[in-house]
Amino acid sequence: MKSVKDETKQGPLKVGFVLSRSFTLSAFALFVDTLRLASDEADKSGRVLADWQVLGSTRHLITSSCGVQVAPTSDFIDPREFHYIVVVGGLLNADVTIDSQTSDYLKRAAAQKIPLIGVCTGTFILARLGLMKTHQTCVxxxxxxAYREQFPDNPVRSDRLFNLDRNRGSCAGGSSSADMAAFLVRRHISKDAERNALEVLQIERARSGLDIQPRKPLAIQCQDPRLKAVLIAMESHIEDVIPTEDLAASVGLSRRQLERLFTEEMKTSPGAVYTRIRMERAKQLVLQTQAPLIEIALEVGFDSASHFARLFRRLYGQSPTELRRAHA
Structure with missing residues (x-):
């Protein structure tokens, strides 16, 4: 294997990490370990081609969602010391995820045009600070x-693994943290450095920002990534149903092309699949809540409770009321 130093761009890649309270350990670990392994040959772990710091307003331990604690390694030094500042989020039910000094630091970094990357729910932290309003966010x-409810005016999508939109990045978290870190390594260091990191991590290939999140609504099987993206969009828009033309345009297809893909792979139409996804959600609400049927109908995109009930009976062999009573 060629040395990772062969194609190095001038200067090491420098990344600062901001860890929220109850942050996701796997997302942080995969991101920083990709940098570590790309920074030196094999598994030597020297900070040759990349460097990183865990930033904090204090040196108190930060507890992850799994209970493991990490100590900051640096105070809030000048944001211009870093190529990127990565905010790693975690549990959404935490009352306070970062303190006021951290908020001020991130705002200062944004004002200095330092790229900020939200990993996992780190995007929520950036959005609360008003830093994602004009940037496409990937969650x-x-x-x-939850993101749509809290930030209804912010552009967001849930089908891609990560995205870098000008001075803002976002990443769905989990294993895709390694993919985003590998993207930065390839951009700032070299392809050889990227390959070295991924091989040591036993990752076969780096997925791109265009790869689709591994999510199968209703366990529907399909191979075409465009269909996977459309299925995720359907599942994400139960109440505000997206017209077929708009679904097709979101993946670069005409309505007719999308319908042909659905027919070839699933032997049915986009509308039929969309209805199935919405009705499965309705069935969950019938069984798991005591919400009135009209509220459930509206929740899954129906204006009429009677129309909803008729379709429900046709699909499941009994009315919503009968199903709820049987499982009481």
Whole structure:
């Protein structure tokens, strides 16, 4: 294997990490370990081609969502010391995820045009500071609805693994943290450095920002990545149903091309699949809540409770009320 130093760009890649309270350990570990392994040959771990710091307003230990604690390695030094500042989020139910000094530091970094990257729910932290309003944000499908509810005016999608939009980056978290870190390594260091890191991590290939999150709504099987993206969009828009033309345009297809893809791979139409996804959500609400049927109908995009009930009976063999009573 060629040395990772052969194609190095001038100066090491420098990354600062801001860890929220209850941050996700796997997202942080995969991101920083990709940098570590790209920074030197094999598994030597020298900070040759990349360097990193865990930044904090104090040196107190920061507890992750799994209970493991990490100590900051640096105070809030000049943001211009870093190529990127990465904010690693975690549990959304934490009352306070970062303190006021950290908020001020991130705002200062943004004012100095230092690229900020939200990993996992780190995007929520940046959005709360008003730093994602004009930037396309990528979040996990698991957090998509929460993001839309909290930041309805911010552009967001839940089908891609990560995104870098000018001076803002976002990443769904989990294993895709390594993919985003590998993207930065390839951009600032070299392809050889990227390959070295991924091989040691036993990752076969780096997925790009265009790769689709590994999510199969209703366990629907399909191979075409455009169909996977459309299925995730359907699942993310239960109440505000997206027209077929807009679904097709979101993946660069015409309506007719999308319908042909659905027919070839799933032997049915986009509309039929969309209806199935919405009705499965309705079934969950019927069984897991005591919400009135009209509220459930509206929740899954129906204006009429009677129309919803008729379709429900046709699909499941009994009315919503009968199903709820049977499982009481």
């Amino acid at each position: 996990s499908w698991l957090h998509y609805q």
